[in-house]
Amino acid sequence: MRAIPPFSFPADLKIVEAETPAVSPIFPLIGIQHPLIDQEEGYTMTNLKLVALEQRERTIVTVGNVRFGDRFVIIAGPCSVESEEQMIQTAVAVKRAGADMLRGGAFKPRTSPYAFQGLGLQGLKILARARDATGLPFATEVLDTRDVSWVAEFADVIQIGARNMQNFSLLKEVGKLQKPVLLKRGMYSTLEEWLNCAEYVMNEGNPQVILCERGIRSFETYTRNTLDLSAVPAVKELSHLPVITDPTHGTGKVSLIEPMSLASVAAGADGVIVEVHRNPQEALSDKDQALTPEQFSEIVKKIRALESFGVGSRFFASQRWGRSSS
Amino acid sequence: MNLKEIRNKIDHLDIELIALLHQRMEYALQAGKHKNAIFDPSREKTILDTVSSKGSALLESSFIIEVYRSVIGNSKKLQEKRLKLVGFQGEHGAWSEIAIQEFGYEMVPIPCFEFGDVFAGVAKKELDFGIVPVENSLEGSVNEVNDLLIGTELNIVGENIVPIHHNLLALPGSDHREIRTVYSHPQALAQCRAFLQRNRLEPRPFYDTAGAARWLRHEGPRTAGVIASALAADIHGLEIVKENIEDHPDNATRFVLLSERMETNGANKCTIAFSTKDRVGALLDVLRIFAEYKINLTRIESRPDRMYPGTFGFLLDLQGSPDDPLVSEALTRVKEMSVKFKNLGFYRESQR
Numbered sequence: 275m276r277a278i279p280p281f282s283f284p285a286d287l288k289i290v291e292a293e294t295p296a297v298s299p300i301f302p303l304i305g306i307q308h309p310l311i312d313q314e315e316g317y318t319m320t321n322l323k324l325v326a327l328e329q330r331e332r333t334i335v336t337v338g339n340v341r342f343g344d345r346f347v348i349i350a351g352p353c354s355v356e357s358e359e360q361m362i363q364t365a366v367a368v369k370r371a372g373a374d375m376l377r378g379g380a381f382k383p384r385t386s387p388y389a390f391q392g393l394g395l396q397g398l399k400i401l402a403r404a405r406d407a408t409g410l411p412f413a414t415e416v417l418d419t420r421d422v423s424w425v426a427e428f429a430d431v432i433q434i435g436a437r438n439m440q441n442f443s444l445l446k447e448v449g450k451l452q453k454p455v456l457l458k459r460g461m462y463s464t465l466e467e468w469l470n471c472a473e474y475v476m477n478e479g480n481p482q483v484i485l486c487e488r489g490i491r492s493f494e495t496y497t498r499n500t501l502d503l504s505a506v507p508a509v510k511e512l513s514h515l516p517v518i519t520d521p522t523h524g525t526g527k528v529s530l531i532e533p534m535s536l537a538s539v540a541a542g543a544d545g546v547i548v549e550v551h552r553n554p555q556e557a558l559s560d561k562d563q564a565l566t567p568e569q570f571s572e573i574v575k576k577i578r579a580l581e582s583f584g585v586g587s588r589f590f591a592s593q594r595w596g597r598s599s600s
Numbered sequence: 601m602n603l604k605e606i607r608n609k610i611d612h613l614d615i616e617l618i619a620l621l622h623q624r625m626e627y628a629l630q631a632g633k634h635k636n637a638i639f640d641p642s643r644e645k646t647i648l649d650t651v652s653s654k655g656s657a658l659l660e661s662s663f664i665i666e667v668y669r670s671v672i673g674n675s676k677k678l679q680e681k682r683l684k685l686v687g688f689q690g691e692h693g694a695w696s697e698i699a700i701q702e703f704g705y706e707m708v709p710i711p712c713f714e715f716g717d718v719f720a721g722v723a724k725k726e727l728d729f730g731i732v733p734v735e736n737s738l739e740g741s742v743n744e745v746n747d748l749l750i751g752t753e754l755n756i757v758g759e760n761i762v763p764i765h766h767n768l769l770a771l772p773g774s775d776h777r778e779i780r781t782v783y784s785h786p787q788a789l790a791q792c793r794a795f796l797q798r799n800r801l802e803p804r805p806f807y808d809t810a811g812a813a814r815w816l817r818h819e820g821p822r823t824a825g826v827i828a829s830a831l832a833a834d835i836h837g838l839e840i841v842k843e844n845i846e847d848h849p850d851n852a853t854r855f856v857l858l859s860e861r862m863e864t865n866g867a868n869k870c871t872i873a874f875s876t877k878d879r880v881g882a883l884l885d886v887l888r889i890f891a892e893y894k895i896n897l898t899r900i901e902s903r904p905d906r907m908y909p910g911t912f913g914f915l916l917d918l919q920g921s922p923d924d925p926l927v928s929e930a931l932t933r934v935k936e937m938s939v940k941f942k943n944l945g946f947y948r949e950s951q952r
Contacts, residue, residue: 395776395841420777423799427842 322513324476325469325483330514335454335482337430338411340374342454342484343516346581347545349413350570351377351404352552353560354390355397364552365404367567372574375431376404376412377547382559383417383437390558398428405430413456413547422447429453436461436488436523439471449478456547458486458520461499465508472515485509485517486547489524498526498563501534506541518545526563528554532573539580546577615837621671626710628675629685633726644672683708686857687718687727690785693810693832696731699762699855713807719748722858730754730858735899736764737852739790746903749856750873750913755945758857759869761952766792766827766846769813769838774822776841783812783820784827787853792827795845801825813838852952864922867946869898872931874938875905875913883914886934893930895920913940922946 334343341347350368355361355378365376380397382390393400401412411430416422417438426432431454438444439460448455455475459468472483487506489499501524509517519541521534535546551557551564565573601609651668652661686707688696697709710727712718721727732745749756766788770776781802782789789796789803796803806812809828816826817836825841826832833840856871876882890897899917904910920927935941 424776424842427795427799427845 322469322473324481325472325513325515327510327512327514332514333481333483333516335484335516337375337454340411342518342544344544346539346543346577347374347518348372348574348577349375349377349518349545349547350550350565351412352379352557353549353564354379354382354558355393355400356558358400358403360552360556361400361404362407364550364567365408365410367552368550368570369408369410371567371571372578373410373550373570374545376401376408376410377433377549378404378412378414379559380414380425381417381421383415383435384559395424398425402428416444416448419443419447422451426451426453431456431484434458434471439463439468442471442474445471445474446478449475449480451480453480454482454484455480456484456486456518458488459490459502459505461489461491463490465505465512469509469513472513483515484544485513485515486520487517487524487543488520489526497524497530499524501525503534503537503541506538506543510542516544518547519543520547522547522549522560522563522565528563528565528569531563531565532569532576535573536576536580539577548573624671625675625678626708629678629683629708630710630726632679633685639676647672681706684728685710685726686729686731687712687721688731689713689715689718690808691810691814693813693829693835694808695762695764695788695829695853696733696855697810698829698831699733699760699853700731702760702762703758703857715744715748719752719754719858722754722860723752725860728859729757731760731855732858733787733853733855734759735854735901736787736791737850738846738848739787741901742787743903746901746915747906749871749915749944750903752858752944754858754860755862756856756871756947757859757861757863757945758947759950760855760857761852761950762855763952764791764846764851764853765830765844765849766809766851767830767833767843768795768841768845769816769826769828769833770824770841771816771820771822772837772839774839776825778823779825779841780823782825782827783816785809785812788827791851792845792847794847795842810835854950857947862945864946866948868921869917869919869949870922870927870931870946871915871917871944872934872942873913873915873944874934874941875911876937877939878911882937885937886914889930889933890918893926895927895930919949920946 332343334341350373352361352364361378368376378401380392380394380401382392384391398414401414405412413431413433414425414429415433415435416425432448432451433456434444434448436458439458457472457475468485472485475483487502489501492500494500501519501521503519506517506519519538521531521538525531525534531548535548538546548570549560549564550567550570552567554561554564554566557564648665648668652664655661655664684707686700687710688694688700689712690696691711700707700709707729712721715732718730718732722730733742734745735741768782770779779801781804782796783804783806785808786805788809789805806815810832812826813828813832813836816824817838826838827845830840874886876886896919897916898919901915902912903915905913931943
C-alpha cells in the first residue's frame with residue numbers, strides 16, 4: 275500500500291485496508307475511502323459551503339424577463355455566429371417559435387485547431403445586434419481569461435463550456451463578474467466536481483450560477499454523449515442552484531433532441547439550451563445536430579404543453595428540502 | 601508595393617486632401633470675417649505666385665494655378681453666402697460639433713482649442729456663435745464653462761440637450777485585449793468610469809475626444825484606445841471596439857449657444873448670473889422671490905470667484921418668457937438685492 279502524506283488530505287481521512295471495497299470512484303487505486311462519502315449518510319459534500327441546498331431558498335437567476343428557477347427557460351440559437359444575417363435570421367426565427375433567450379458562439383472550443391474558431395469580437399457585436407432585433411438576451415461562451423471582461427460587456431449570460439468546467443482561473447475570473455454564469459458539466463465530471471466548480475464561481479462573489487447538464491462520456495457510441503438526466507433531480511437534492519439541460523450536445527442527434535427536451539421538463543429541469551440553425555446543412559459547426567426553426571417550433575409547443583402539467587422547475591421550487599423523501 | 605497597396609495609399613491621401621481642403625475653406629470663411637470686401641486682388645496674386653513657384657516635373661505651374669484658381673473661386677463663393685460660423689471646443693467629430701447640427705441654421709462648425717477661445721471668438725465677432733457644454737447628466741457641471749459664463753458679456757440664445765453615447769475606439773487591426781490606456785477628454789473618461797474600471801483600463805486625459813481619435817490614428821500605440829463619438833471613428837478610420845460604454849444609457853449633455861446679440865424669439869427659459877451680499881439668508885431671499893412669483897427654477901450652480909477666493913457666484917436657470925411682466929419684475933427685484941447681476945439671456949428650452 276502506498277504511503278499517503280497526511281497533510282495533503284483532510285484531517286478526517288481514514289485509510290482503509292486494501293481488501294475493503296473502495297467506495298470512491300476518484301481514489302479507487304490508492305484504496306482509500308472517499309473523504310466526502312459518509313458510509314451511513316451517503317454523499318455529504320462538506321466542501322460545498324455556498325452551493326449546497328441545506329436550508330437555503332432555491333436560487334432564481336434573473337436575466338431581463340427570463341427567470342431561471344421559476345419558469346422553464348428555452349435557450350436557442352446557432353452553435354457559432356457565422357454572419358450577421360445568419361445570426362439575426364435565426365434569432366428572429368427562434369423568437370417567433372417561442373424561445374426565451376438566444377445562444378451563439380463567438381469563441382469556439384474546437385477539437386481541431388484548423389476548424390472554424392469563431393468570429394471573436396465581431397461575433398459579440400453581432401449577438402448584441404440580434405438581441406436588439408429580438409429583445410431576447412443572449413448567452414455566449416468565454417474561453418480565455420483575457421476575454422472575460424470583454425465578453426461580459428456584451429453578453430447577458432457568460433457560458434463556461436464543458437471543456438473548461440475545471441479551468442479554475444477562468445472560473446475565478448467569471449466569479450468576479452456581476453453577470454450570470456452558465457456552468458456546463460464537464461464530460462468526465464462527477465456531480466461533486468461540477469458543484470465544486472460552481473463553488474469556485476460563488477466563492478469569488480458571484481451568486482448567479484446556472485448549471486447545465488450536457489451529457490457525459492460513456493461507452494455508448496450511438497449518441498455523441500450520454501445525457502445524464504438523473505443529474506437534474508440529483509442536483510436539485512444537493513443544491514439550490516437552477517439546472518438546465520443541453521439535449522443537443524447530450525445526444526448529438528436531431529431525432530433525440532425532442533424526447534430528451536421533454537424528458538428534461540419531466541425531470542424537473544429549469545430549462546433547455548438547444549442549437550437551431552436557419553439552414554443546418556450550411557452550418558460551419560455542429561451541422562448534424564442543429565434543429566431547423568420548424569423542428570424547434572414543434573418542440574417548444576410540446577414543452578409548453580408539458581410544462582402546464584406542473585412538472586418541472588416549479589415542482590422543485592415548492593420543495594424546499596431536497597431530500598425530503600427519505 | 602503591389603497595386604492594392606498603392607491604391608490604399610492613394611485612397612488615404614485623398615481622404616487627407618479632402619480634409620485639408622475642408623480646413624482651408626474654414627480658414628477662408630474665418631478670413632472673410634476680417635475684411636469688408638471679399639475680393640482682394642493683391643492677396644490672390646501673392647497666393648498664386650507662391651504656389652506656382654513650388655512646381656515640379658510632375659506639377660506644372662499652369663496646373664497648380666488652375667487648381668488654385670478653382671480653390672480660391674470656391675472660397676469666395678462660400679464667403680459670399682455669409683454662412684454662420686459656430687465655434688466649438690475640440691476637433692471635428694467632437695460632441696460639441698454634433699450638438700450644433702441640431703440648431704438647423706446654415707451653421708459651419710469651426711474647431712477651437714479651448715472653451716475660452718470659443719467665448720473670445722464670439723466676443724471679437726470672428727465667430728457668429730459659440731457652442732459650449734454646461735452640464736452632463738452623469739458628471740454634473742462643466743466647471744470651466746460655468747466660470748466663463750459667469751464672467752461673460754455674451755448672451756445665451758439657445759440650448760440643446762444631446763444624448764451622449766460614447767464608443768471605445770482602437771486602431772484598425774489591433775487586438776482590443778492589448779489595450780491598457782484610454783485617452784479622451786476628462787468629461788468623457790468620467791462618464792465611462794465604471795466601464796474603464798471593469799476592464800482595468802487606465803484613463804489618460806486629452807484635450808478633446810475627437811482630438812484623441814486623430815492622435816491615436818497618426819501617432820498612438822496599439823496598446824491605446826480612445827473614447828469618442830462614432831463620427832470621430834468614421835473621420836479617422838478607427839475601429840469601434842464597444843459602443844455605448846457610458847455608465848448609464850441616459851447620459852446626456854446640455855449645450856448652450858452663445859451670441860454677441862440677443863435673440864429672444866419664442867424664448868421660454870432664462871439664465872442669470874449673480875452674487876449676493878455676505879449675510880445670513882442672502883441666497884434664500886433671492887430664491888424666495890422666485891417662489892413668490894411662481895417661477896420654476898431648473899438649475900442652480902455655485903462657483904467660487906477665482907478673483908476673490910472665498911466668495912461665490914451663482915448661475916440660475918429659470919422657466920419664463922421675456923414678455924412676461926412677472927418675470928421681469930422678479931428679475932428686477934433680484935438684481936436690486938444682488939452685489940452683481942447679469943441676465944445671460946432668454947432662449948427656447950430644449951425639447952429633450
